[in-house]
Amino acid sequence: xxxxxxxxxxxxxxxxxxxxxxxxxxxxxxxxxxxxxxxxxxxxxxxxxxxxxxxxxxxxxxxxxxxxxxxxxxxxxxxxxxxxxxxxxxxxxxxxxxxxxxxxxxxxxxxxxxxxxxxxxxxxxxxxxxxxxxxxxxxxxxxxx
Amino acid sequence: xxxxxxxxxxxxxxxxxxxxxxxxxxxxxxxxxxxxxxxxxxxxxxxxxxxxxxxxxxxxxxxxxxxxxxxxxxxxxxxxxxxxxxxxxxxxxxxxxxxxxxxxxxxxxxxxxxxxxxxxxxxxxxxxxxxxxxxxxxxxxxxxxxxxxxxxxxxxxxxxxxxxxxxxxxxxxxxxxxxxxxxxxxxxxxxxxxxxxxxxxxxxxxxxxxxxxxxxxxxxxxxxxxxxxxxxxxxxxxxxxxxxxxxxxxxxxxxxxxxxxxxxxxxxxxxxxxxxxxxxxxxxxxxxxxxxxxxxxxxxxxxxxxxxxxxxxxxxxxxxxxxxxxxxxxxxxxxxxxxxxxxxxxxxxxxxxxxxxxxxxxxxxxxxxxxxxxxxxxxxxxxxxxxxxxxxxxxxxxxxxxxxxxxxxxxxxxxxxxxxxxxxxxxxxxxx
Numbered sequence: 398x399x400x401x402x403x404x405x406x407x408x409x410x411x412x413x414x415x416x417x418x419x420x421x422x423x424x425x426x427x428x429x430x431x432x433x434x435x436x437x438x439x440x441x442x443x444x445x446x447x448x449x450x451x452x453x454x455x456x457x458x459x460x461x462x463x464x465x466x467x468x469x470x471x472x473x474x475x476x477x478x479x480x481x482x483x484x485x486x487x488x489x490x491x492x493x494x495x496x497x498x499x500x501x502x503x504x505x506x507x508x509x510x511x512x513x514x515x516x517x518x519x520x521x522x523x524x525x526x527x528x529x530x531x532x533x534x535x536x537x538x539x540x541x542x
Numbered sequence: 543x544x545x546x547x548x549x550x551x552x553x554x555x556x557x558x559x560x561x562x563x564x565x566x567x568x569x570x571x572x573x574x575x576x577x578x579x580x581x582x583x584x585x586x587x588x589x590x591x592x593x594x595x596x597x598x599x600x601x602x603x604x605x606x607x608x609x610x611x612x613x614x615x616x617x618x619x620x621x622x623x624x625x626x627x628x629x630x631x632x633x634x635x636x637x638x639x640x641x642x643x644x645x646x647x648x649x650x651x652x653x654x655x656x657x658x659x660x661x662x663x664x665x666x667x668x669x670x671x672x673x674x675x676x677x678x679x680x681x682x683x684x685x686x687x688x689x690x691x692x693x694x695x696x697x698x699x700x701x702x703x704x705x706x707x708x709x710x711x712x713x714x715x716x717x718x719x720x721x722x723x724x725x726x727x728x729x730x731x732x733x734x735x736x737x738x739x740x741x742x743x744x745x746x747x748x749x750x751x752x753x754x755x756x757x758x759x760x761x762x763x764x765x766x767x768x769x770x771x772x773x774x775x776x777x778x779x780x781x782x783x784x785x786x787x788x789x790x791x792x793x794x795x796x797x798x799x800x801x802x803x804x805x806x807x808x809x810x811x812x813x814x815x816x817x818x819x820x821x822x823x824x825x826x827x828x829x830x831x832x833x834x835x836x837x838x839x840x841x842x843x844x845x846x847x848x849x850x851x852x853x854x855x856x857x858x859x860x861x862x863x864x865x866x867x868x869x870x871x872x873x874x875x876x877x878x879x880x881x882x883x884x885x886x887x888x889x890x891x892x893x894x895x896x897x898x899x900x901x902x903x904x905x906x907x908x909x910x911x912x913x914x915x916x917x918x919x920x921x922x923x924x925x926x927x928x929x930x931x932x933x934x935x936x937x938x939x940x941x942x943x944x945x946x947x948x949x950x951x952x953x954x955x956x957x958x959x960x961x962x963x964x965x966x967x968x969x970x971x972x973x974x
Contacts, residue, residue: 404924
């Protein structure tokens with residue numbers, strides 16, 4: 398059920414992020430979600446793209462450190478308490494979230510990406526608790542990947 | 543004052559006789575007790591009895607840092623460990639440091655030459671010496687300490703760092719002479735100035751400063767900012783530690799205590815001896831050491847000998863301040879660092895590429911080291927905290943070996959120049 402995200406290491410240098418976007422654009426890869434975690438020296442860019450394997454190859458060829466990372470995407474209601482419901486499972490099951498970000502909404506639904514130490518355990522915990530976990534196929538169908 | 547007028551003002555001719563006599567003895571002693579050096583002499587076809595004049599010194603093979611590495615740690619000691627009373631250590635060219643051993647007599651000689659050095663720099667038995675060199679395996683702290691005590695000064699074993707405390711001692715403990723690196727003295731002036739310390743009102747009069755290169759420009763600044771007379775001290779652990787040479791108050795070159803340490807300056811490529819006034823590599827032969835004597839040790843330091851008489855009355859030959867190195871050794875906050883040491887530390891960290899660049903800058907008075915390390919795919923994690931933990935680990939490992947805390951900057955793979963022949967690994971942007 399895991400979805401693979403593209404993770405990229407970039408130094409904090411002018412134009413570096415644009416370079417990544419251009420490499421992907423030239424390879425006709427579509428970026429669906431982008432987030433950036435930064436420190437004073439470097440940034441880690443996390444992207445959900447429509448072809449993650451091709452994206453890794455393209456970036457590597459361009460001399461950029463890019464790897465695939467497993468993330469878990471959940472579907473929750475776009476209403477007050479939607480995120481709380483997801484986080485409560487995490488708290489109850491003692492899961493360790495490294496980071497999370499939102500993929501946006503579709504109608505009444507909101508989609509959250511989460512990174513865990515142990516994705517399998519997280520997926521099982523969500524399923525047990527009635528939180529819907531979204532697959533790559535689901536994302537494609539939603540036009541989110 | 544001149545600490546030991548008999549030795550220090552001895553007529554040059556008489557000292558040369560003494561040097562020859564001591565040299566013969568030291569060479570024989572080493573030949574008999576230091577198998578590694580004996581092997582070198584045998585290979586060169588030289589016997590101790592071939593040394594008949596001081597000029598014959600040049601027949602003898604050199605001792606180098608490589609010999610210390612090959613005989614690590616105690617292989618070059620000439621006495622059994624039960625006669626060794628102290629071991630000090632310095633930077634090696636790889637992950638391993640170097641070790642030097644002292645007998646009781648060596649420690650006494652060290653105290654004697656250090657007392658001479660301090661007297662050169664203005665000390666008298668009335669002095670209160672704040673010794674802000676690091677105490678520990680580094681020779682600076684204890685070397686100066688024993689010299690000060692030998693003279694009968696009051697020694698404050700302040701050790702390095704803790705600037706606020708140092709400023710309190712300077713203001714309250716009556717310090718008249720400070721010993722530290724030149725850059726640290728400027729740092730004290732800056733920090734003290736910011737706290738409203740008026741150096742003109744302090745009893746501080748002298749600074750005996752060394753363990754790193756400095757310039758006349760820096761001296762002017764130090765003398766002005768701290769309101770002291772500053773002299774340059776020279777030494778290295780392989781010879782004894784601080785106290786090999788010190789400037790007198792004339793400030794025109796450092797007197798080498800050449801009844802204990804016989805200097806030569808050579809062309810470091812050809813080995814050809816150079817006359818006074820010409821710059822080359824300083825080579826030193828110990829004349830009186832027991833624990834770890836060194837015959838023709840290649841210091842790697844660049845200087846020139848000055849043989850004109852000095853108005854101070856000392857007849858010890860002088861040398862110029864050190865103007866550089868023949869190798870890639872760096873001196874950072876008084877600590878000797880070989881880039882190869884950093885490389886071997888990086889290579890020991892799983893997944894870290896041995897591609898790095900060292901940047902040295904002087905931010906304010908003190909040296910800053912920043913090391914750029916490439917993040918390979920192997921160590922890349924998309925979790926920022928793991929990358930930060932990696933940088934912290936590299937910093938800790940380096941600090942563990944060098945006792946210096948560099949800033950670690952993770953950079954993209956292959957962003958650093960690859961070794962096409964000799965890669966430039968060090969960018970020294972310090973203005974000295």
